Amino acid sequence: MEGRTQRPRLAIIGGGGAMGRLFGRLFVGAVSELYVFDFFDVASHSAQLGKLLDDLRFAVGPERLTGVPLAVQRGPGGTSWTAVGHASDPRRGRAYLRLTPGVPERSESTAVMSNASADSLVGLLQSLADGVADSPGESTVVYAGLPEDACALLARADVVLLAVGFETEPAYRELVRFYRSSFRSGSLIVDLGSTKLLSMAALEAELPADLGILGAHPLFGPTVSDLTGLIVAVVDASDGRSRSRWREWFLDQLVRLKMIVTPAGPREHDDAMAFVQALTHFALLSYAYTFVRIDYDPADLLAFRTPVFEPLLYLAARVAYLARSTPETYRSIQALSTRPDARQAFLDSAHELLDAIEREHAEPGTANPTESLAALFQKYGEPWSPDGRDRRGRQRREHLLEMGARLVDDLNQFRQDVVEAAGQVRAFEEKRHGQSSRILIGIVDLDLLAPNRQDVASQVRLRQVNRLLGSVRGGGTSDDASHDLVIPLARARMLGAEETLDWLLTQTDLVEIRSQPGRVPGWFDRDILLRLLKGFPDRTETRQSRIWDVALAPAIALDVLPPGEKAAVVSLSIVLHPADLVAMRRRIEATDAADFNKELSELEAGIEEIYRVERAEVGTDRLVLAREKDRRKRQRKTLIDQRTTQVDRRVRQETRVLVQSIFEQALGWLQERGCSFPIRIVQD
Numbered sequence: 001m002e003g004r005t006q007r008p009r010l011a012i013i014g015g016g017g018a019m020g021r022l023f024g025r026l027f028v029g030a031v032s033e034l035y036v037f038d039f040f041d042v043a044s045h046s047a048q049l050g051k052l053l054d055d056l057r058f059a060v061g062p063e064r065l066t067g068v069p070l071a072v073q074r075g076p077g078g079t080s081w082t083a084v085g086h087a088s089d090p091r092r093g094r095a096y097l098r099l100t101p102g103v104p105e106r107s108e109s110t111a112v113m114s115n116a117s118a119d120s121l122v123g124l125l126q127s128l129a130d131g132v133a134d135s136p137g138e139s140t141v142v143y144a145g146l147p148e149d150a151c152a153l154l155a156r157a158d159v160v161l162l163a164v165g166f167e168t169e170p171a172y173r174e175l176v177r178f179y180r181s182s183f184r185s186g187s188l189i190v191d192l193g194s195t196k197l198l199s200m201a202a203l204e205a206e207l208p209a210d211l212g213i214l215g216a217h218p219l220f221g222p223t224v225s226d227l228t229g230l231i232v233a234v235v236d237a238s239d240g241r242s243r244s245r246w247r248e249w250f251l252d253q254l255v256r257l258k259m260i261v262t263p264a265g266p267r268e269h270d271d272a273m274a275f276v277q278a279l280t281h282f283a284l285l286s287y288a289y290t291f292v293r294i295d296y297d298p299a300d301l302l303a304f305r306t307p308v309f310e311p312l313l314y315l316a317a318r319v320a321y322l323a324r325s326t327p328e329t330y331r332s333i334q335a336l337s338t339r340p341d342a343r344q345a346f347l348d349s350a351h352e353l354l355d356a357i358e359r360e361h362a363e364p365g366t367a368n369p370t371e372s373l374a375a376l377f378q379k380y381g382e383p384w385s386p387d388g389r390d391r392r393g394r395q396r397r398e399h400l401l402e403m404g405a406r407l408v409d410d411l412n413q414f415r416q417d418v419v420e421a422a423g424q425v426r427a428f429e430e431k432r433h434g435q436s437s438r439i440l441i442g443i444v445d446l447d448l449l450a451p452n453r454q455d456v457a458s459q460v461r462l463r464q465v466n467r468l469l470g471s472v473r474g475g476g477t478s479d480d481a482s483h484d485l486v487i488p489l490a491r492a493r494m495l496g497a498e499e500t501l502d503w504l505l506t507q508t509d510l511v512e513i514r515s516q517p518g519r520v521p522g523w524f525d526r527d528i529l530l531r532l533l534k535g536f537p538d539r540t541e542t543r544q545s546r547i548w549d550v551a552l553a554p555a556i557a558l559d560v561l562p563p564g565e566k567a568a569v570v571s572l573s574i575v576l577h578p579a580d581l582v583a584m585r586r587r588i589e590a591t592d593a594a595d596f597n598k599e600l601s602e603l604e605a606g607i608e609e610i611y612r613v614e615r616a617e618v619g620t621d622r623l624v625l626a627r628e629k630d631r632r633k634r635q636r637k638t639l640i641d642q643r644t645t646q647v648d649r650r651v652r653q654e655t656r657v658l659v660q661s662i663f664e665q666a667l668g669w670l671q672e673r674g675c676s677f678p679i680r681i682v683q684d
Contacts (some may be wrong), residue, residue, distance in 0.1 A: 007138065008158035008246060011035040013150065013179065016048030018222035018326065019192055020163035025055045026227075027139050028099065030253055035153045036144045041093050050091040052144055056099065067099040072124070072145070081124040082117040083278060094149070097142040121145075121152045154182035159190065159246050164338065165328045166193045169202060176206045188212040195273065195336045196235045196266040204239040212244020213237040216254075216268065219276070221322055228258040236268050267338070274339030279589050281319055281330060282343050288316035302457035307408040310457075311427035352376070412555075417494055418460055422446040425579035427503060428460060429497040430487045439495070439503050440485050441465065441578060443472060460487045467510055469651050470581030471644075487501055497544070504575045505548050514663040515571040517555055518670070518677040522566045526552045533572065544577035545658060547666055558680040567681055572666055574659050581651065584658075588650045596643055603636045 012020045012032040016038030028034055034056075040049040053069050070083040071095035083096050118124040121143075129141055143153065154160060160183065165170050183189065189211055191199045197216045203213045215235030232254050236243070254261055291298045297312050323330040337343075353376060360373040369568065387396035427441040441515070442462030462485040464473040473483045504510050529550045537548045550572055555565035608623065610629045614622065667677045 007032040008249060009033040009035070009156050010159045010161070011037070011150070011154055011157035012161045012163055013037050013147075014163035014165075015144070015161075016040055016052055017163055019218070020161070021048075021052050022053045022222040023161055023163065023192070023220075023381075024052065026257060027253060028056050028142065028504065030256075031140060031159075032139045033140070033156070034143070035150075035157060036142070037147050037150045038144075039146065040144060041146055049093065049095060049144055051096060053090075053095060054144060054239065056097060057131055066101075067097050067142075069095045069097040070128075071098050074121075074149075078121075079119060080117060081119070081121050082115060083124060083128055084115050094143075094145040096125065098128065098139060099142060102137040103385075121149060122156075135206060150179055151182040154179060155184050157184060157187060158190045159250060162189065162191045162193070164193070166199055166332050168364055169198050172199060173202045173206055176202060180207055180211075183207070183211055185210045186212070186244060186246075188214060188246035188250060190214045190216050190250060192216055192218065194333055195270050196233075196264075197270045197338065197374065198336065200235055200237065200266045204237055209241045211241075212247055214244075214247055214250065214644045215266065215269070216250075217273075218259075221246065229260060231260045231262050233262050233264050233272075234262055235267050235269055238266065239321070265611050270336075270338040272334070274337045274342050277333050278337040278339070279342045279346060281323065281333060283346060284316040284319040285323060287312070288320040299458075305457060311407060311411055349380070353380070365477065410658060414492075414494070415456060415489070418456065419446065419448070421494065422448070425465060425577070425582055426462075428462070428487055429493045429495060431491045431493070440487060441467070441500075442485050443582070445484055456489075458489050460489060460492045461485070462487070464616070465578050465582060467507070468581070469648050470578065470583075470585035472582060477528040498643055501546055501548050501575050501577070505573065505576065510576045510578070511548075512574045512575065512576065512659040515569055516663075516667060516677050516678050517567065517681045518667070518675055519557070519565050519668075519679050520552075520568050520570070520675045522564050524552065524566070524568070526550060529570070532670075533666055536669065539661060543580045543583075545580045545662065546575055546577070547572050547662065548575040549573035556682040556684060567679060569681070570667075570670075570677075572663055574662050576659070577654065580658065581655065585647060585651050588647050588654070594641075600636065600639060603632055603639065607636070608630050 008031055010027055010033070012024055014020045015024055015036030020036065020038070024034060024036055036052060038048060057067055057069075068085075069090055070085055070333045071090035073082045073084060074094065075081065116124060116127045118127050125141060125143060143149075145153075160179075162176075164175060189203060189207060191203060191214070191650075193199050193215075194217055196217065200213070200215050207213060214237070215233075217233040217235075219231040219233060220227075234251070249496045250259055298317075301313075302310065356371070356373045356376045359371075368449055384397060384400065386394040386401070386572070422442045423443060423446075425441065425443055429437050429439055440462060442465050445461040446456055464483060464485055465471070466473075529552050533547045533550055539545070551568070553569040553571070555567040555569050561567060607629060610625050610632070614625055667675075671677060
């Protein structure tokens with residue numbers, strides 16, 4: 001373990017919480033050793049260790065590290081330490097995990113097969129590291145333990161992240177004092193809290209000058225899926241101490257993850273957060289709970305959504321959920337706000353507006369024009385208008401208004417694309433939590449005269465399509481819609497035409513390969529042929545089946561070839577687009593549909609007549625009626641089955657004709673450009 005000094009050692013205090021797990025997941029591939037401390041043995045925290053291990057093993061990003069955790073047991077008095085392999089992962093207490101590039105079974109097999117023990121925690125980790133041969137690439141040793149274990153490992157850590165809440169200044173100082181004697185000289189201590197004025201002052205007062213101090217505030221929650229462009233506010237110590245050499249490493253990791261680093265002073269940061277977080281949460285939580293107070297489900301209003309109401313509702317719901325999930329974080333944001341006057345100004349504005357509305361309601365049109373409701377609207381809106389301002393002020397106001405429109409446009413664009421695609425065969429990617437995404441293809445099911453039936457506000461509905469035969473299941477009625485494929489709108493992405501063909505190419509049942517020996521220019525290769533033919537026939541045609549891949553295999557011609565030419569076997573992969581098969585089937589079904597529908601209607605009318613007689617309870621033999629009803633039902637089923645079989649056969653026949661037509665058109669196109677098909681070649 002001592003030999004792995006190229007990359008730093010990282011410790012996270014409070015690493016079982018959401019923010020601690022996030023930074024563990026983000027940094028694990030960049031460190032040689034990762035120590036995570038939290039109350040993993042407390043019943044109320046029992047799930048945290050399992051979540052941490054899962055995060056580190058399955059979400060480490062491009063490093064593709066894998067490993068198998070071992071449970072770590074501490075003997076009485078801390079005089080003995082043992083690592084034990086389990087059939088199932090440890091979910092509480094302490095754990096060791098060695099993450100290595102490659103397959104987990106190979107990289108951890110030695111460690112899993114044998115237990116290890118030592119008279120100290122450091123000795124145990126050293127024993128485990130020595131007991132497993134190094135894999136190609138760099139590995140990471142992970143230890144997840146309890147706060148009482150920290151003193152043994154913090155002395156080894158180059159960077160320590162404090163992912164703990166700030167309840168009160170005395171409690172925070174006490175926590176820092178608990179760990180400070182174990183901090184390594186020259187190491188960097190990073191506070192990840194959401195306020196900085198008090199926490200940075202406490203760190204400067206409690207930590208010796210040979211320790212580097214940095215405040216880092218991620219301005220996003222731990223559940224974000226893409227960190228690109230998100231902001232981390234960074235606050236340096238203000239007491240004149242030297243910066244740790246690990247400060248640049250830490251900032252480099254943020255940049256590596258494509259986050260934006262925004263420097264600030266502690267007062268500047270906290271004053272900004274009084275508006276960015278405290279006031280925003282205050283307003284949105286009040287808005288969200290209004291619906292609860294009056295017992296009205298806002299989801300029922302989405303059918304009447306406006307471009308302003310919808311995003312505001314989503315933001316309020318998100319903040320309310322996060323406040324419930326991390327109440328201590330939201331408590332500290334409000335309680336430690338350096339600008340409580342912002343909340344009061346918000347309430348004063350709300351009361352002023354409410355008073356004007358109530359006066360207008362009680363005595364319409366009688367108010368002084370300067371005190372009227374209309375005048376108040378103008379008063380509230382004037383500071384946000386770009387009119388009449390200097391150039392810089394006008395540009396800033398225009399930016400706010402344009403970004404407001406852009407936000408709404410982006411929110412609506414996908415739904416607009418779905419509406420445009422109504423009735424068409426389209427492919428969608430569904431992103432699933434904790435699982436790989438999947439591709440679904442079907443007919444976009446949307447009735448613009450009854451949108452509530454499909455709930456386009458929150459989901460995409462697809463009628464299922466038999467990809468090979470073009471038959472369609474389900475539909476817009478309440479009965480048939482139960483067969484629809486449903487994708488939550490927030491997890492859906494519509495594939496473009498080329499993306500759809502790329503995916504269809506991977507579905508072997510939808511790819512037909514046709515080959516022909518021919519004479520081609522000597523400079524022909526696969527890449528040139530692919531550039532020439534990919535997407536053939538021309539995209540202006542209505543059909544969507546295309547040549548989407550090619551192969552060019554060398555061959556030996558039986559006849560003498562002209563100079564500059566060569567013999568080759570040209571193979572074309574033709575992707576069958578389900579939209580073509582659906583259209584083909586509909587056209588076939590329309591053939592002789594009148595005769596089929598007439599015969600089917602006669603049978604159904606006869607069955608309905610039997611039902612009518614049965615309901616009338618006239619003096620008829622019910623057994624005879626039942627037999628006749630069953631006979632006619634069998635006739636109906638036979639008629640439908642025969643019709644379906646006939647149509648299926650025609651679809652298969654015409655599909656073969658379609659494939660052959662595309663193939664022959666492509667060969668003809670190549671022949672017009674100097675190729676020749678077919679030619680005689682030596683057969684294997």
